[in-house]
Amino acid sequence: MLRKGGTLLAVLAVLWGLWEGFKWLGEATELRLGTFTVTDLTMPHLHDIVGQLFEPSRTNGPLLIEVLWDAALFTAKEAAVGFVLGAAIGFAIGVVLHHSRLLQRGLLPYIVASQTIPILAIAPMVVVWTGSRGTPAWLSVAIIAAYLTFFPVTINTLRGLDSADPRALELMRSYAAGKWSVLWKLKVPASLPYLFVAFKISATASVVGAIVGELPSSIQDGLGGAILNFNQYYLSSPPSLWATNLIAALLGISFFAIVAIVEHFVVRRAPEHVA
Amino acid sequence: MSAAAVSLRKVGKTFARGEVTAVEEIDLDVQPGEFISLIGPSGCGKSTLLRIVGDLIQPSSGEVVVNGKSANQARRDGDYGIVFQDAVLYDWRTVTRNIALPLEMAGWDRSKRDARVKEMVELVELTGFEKRHPWELSGGMQQRVAIARALSFSPALLLMDEPFGALDEMTRERLNGELLRIWAETGCTVLFVTHSIAEAVFLSTRVVVMSPRPGRITEIIPIDLPQPRTYETREEPRFFELVTQLREALHGGSEREPSLRAAEAE
Numbered sequence: 130m131l132r133k134g135g136t137l138l139a140v141l142a143v144l145w146g147l148w149e150g151f152k153w154l155g156e157a158t159e160l161r162l163g164t165f166t167v168t169d170l171t172m173p174h175l176h177d178i179v180g181q182l183f184e185p186s187r188t189n190g191p192l193l194i195e196v197l198w199d200a201a202l203f204t205a206k207e208a209a210v211g212f213v214l215g216a217a218i219g220f221a222i223g224v225v226l227h228h229s230r231l232l233q234r235g236l237l238p239y240i241v242a243s244q245t246i247p248i249l250a251i252a253p254m255v256v257v258w259t260g261s262r263g264t265p266a267w268l269s270v271a272i273i274a275a276y277l278t279f280f281p282v283t284i285n286t287l288r289g290l291d292s293a294d295p296r297a298l299e300l301m302r303s304y305a306a307g308k309w310s311v312l313w314k315l316k317v318p319a320s321l322p323y324l325f326v327a328f329k330i331s332a333t334a335s336v337v338g339a340i341v342g343e344l345p346s347s348i349q350d351g352l353g354g355a356i357l358n359f360n361q362y363y364l365s366s367p368p369s370l371w372a373t374n375l376i377a378a379l380l381g382i383s384f385f386a387i388v389a390i391v392e393h394f395v396v397r398r399a400p401e402h403v404a
Numbered sequence: 405m406s407a408a409a410v411s412l413r414k415v416g417k418t419f420a421r422g423e424v425t426a427v428e429e430i431d432l433d434v435q436p437g438e439f440i441s442l443i444g445p446s447g448c449g450k451s452t453l454l455r456i457v458g459d460l461i462q463p464s465s466g467e468v469v470v471n472g473k474s475a476n477q478a479r480r481d482g483d484y485g486i487v488f489q490d491a492v493l494y495d496w497r498t499v500t501r502n503i504a505l506p507l508e509m510a511g512w513d514r515s516k517r518d519a520r521v522k523e524m525v526e527l528v529e530l531t532g533f534e535k536r537h538p539w540e541l542s543g544g545m546q547q548r549v550a551i552a553r554a555l556s557f558s559p560a561l562l563l564m565d566e567p568f569g570a571l572d573e574m575t576r577e578r579l580n581g582e583l584l585r586i587w588a589e590t591g592c593t594v595l596f597v598t599h600s601i602a603e604a605v606f607l608s609t610r611v612v613v614m615s616p617r618p619g620r621i622t623e624i625i626p627i628d629l630p631q632p633r634t635y636e637t638r639e640e641p642r643f644f645e646l647v648t649q650l651r652e653a654l655h656g657g658s659e660r661e662p663s664l665r666a667a668e669a670e
Contacts, residue, residue: 304509305480
């Protein structure tokens with residue numbers, strides 16, 4: 130634990146050094162890369178970005194970190210609901226396709242195709258469809274997050290359910306086990322390491338989906354709204370946008386970490402088999 | 405109506421649309437309580453034969469009767485337990501829950517299950533390891549769990565496919581002794597596939613010798629060593645006579661040149 134903490138600090142120190150080192154060199158040599166020049170506008174000091182969190186977000190307003198904390202909680206709710214929805218749907222699709230080669234051949238190409246459509250094109254449609262039925266806006270965003278979540282879960286469910294040892298399947302056959310027993314007592318437990326790989330990918334994707342989904346649904350309360358807002362005022366306060374991105378990244382990392390912790394307690398495998 | 409535990413009549417199995425004959429013309433009757441070993445070189449179809457008895461693969465021809473019924477019905481009735489070369493334990497289950505697996509499948513209630521698992525843990529001498537996961541056990545201990553699992557629902561027949569083939573010689577000999585003790589305590593019939601001549605002689609009441617391509621039964625050798633067999637059994641002159649007899653049966657008797665046989669024995 131102590132070593133892990135030390136490694137983390139060392140990595141942060143190196144990243145800080147790279148950023149500030151590049152900034153110092155760029156300013157000293159008046160570096161030009163096309164139209165890009167290193168200034169406080171393009172690359173604010175890291176301590177200014179962190180410091181901005183503890184400045185008022187507007188005159189006499191609450192601190193920026195308080196505003197972003199509330200925004201992060203709002204986005205986290207959308208992303209969490211979207212993740213659970215997407216994971217459940219993704220798993221269910223995987224199980225159905227596993228049991229029918231015909232459906233798999235017929236539907237899988239369309240499932241793959243669904244992921245080639247940019248989320249920016251899908252999001253407004255989802256907002257319009259669900260909004261016209263009186264669904265709360267945050268739920269539309271959760272559905273957009275679910276759209277990004279389900280795909281890796283479906284693909285890894287398919288792969289994971291096929292990963293059971295053939296002799297373990299013979300064993301189940303020797304017990305005259307039905308399809309349902311084989312699924313829940315053998316195939317699903319065997320697929321857990323694959324499923325958690327998908328959950329880790331999907332956990333961060335669901336946060337991205339929620340943030341992007343907030344833009345077309347004009348939600349102001351989340352991180353997406355905050356990014357849009359600080360983007361407009363970038364010239365007057367560059368560190369605010371950077372600070373918002375920092376919080377968004379921390380949210381994604383938290384989602385990943387929660388999945389990793391659950392995995393630690395749920396997936397019981399020989400140490401060499403843990404992904 | 406046959407009283408045999410297993411009865412095979414003219415059983416054959418071909419693979420790859422009839423191009424590869426795994427076994428053919430197999431006739432064998434196994435009486436209840438017998439310990440039968442199937443021995444032969446690789447590719448003689450002994451594992452195939454075991455799986456046909458277990459209704460895990462279908463014979464291409466012939467008739468299979470297990471416990472007086474079809475192999476399919478016997479499998480559905482839970483008439484046999486099976487042990488593979490690898491233990492095939494579920495990594496996500498503890499020792500007790502691995503042993504309980506077939507009982508769960510058969511719908512036993514919890515208290516009945518727990519009582520039986522406790523008995524089985526004692527039978528295979530794994531007391532103290534109940535809460536371990538498979539990867540925390542040695543290969544020999546894993547195989548004991550697999551045996552306990554196969555016997556947990558008291559099947560009349562135990563099918564074993566080279567169960568000790570992946571273990572070192574010392575562990576193997578110890579587990580051979582324990583298997584005989586378990587066999588005597590439970591009174592089950594055992595069908596045992598092996599590569600090892602000494603193992604087959606030590607364990608069996610009869611040894612079935614098979615030849616490869618196509619797999620056929622060439623000889624059935626009764627093993628008249630007294631029961632119960634102990635560590636000393638392996639040192640008796642009769643044991644060595646039977647080992648020699650079995651080795652010669654495996655190598656096709658006197659058909660081959662002595663020099664060739666000597667070379668193969670290397």
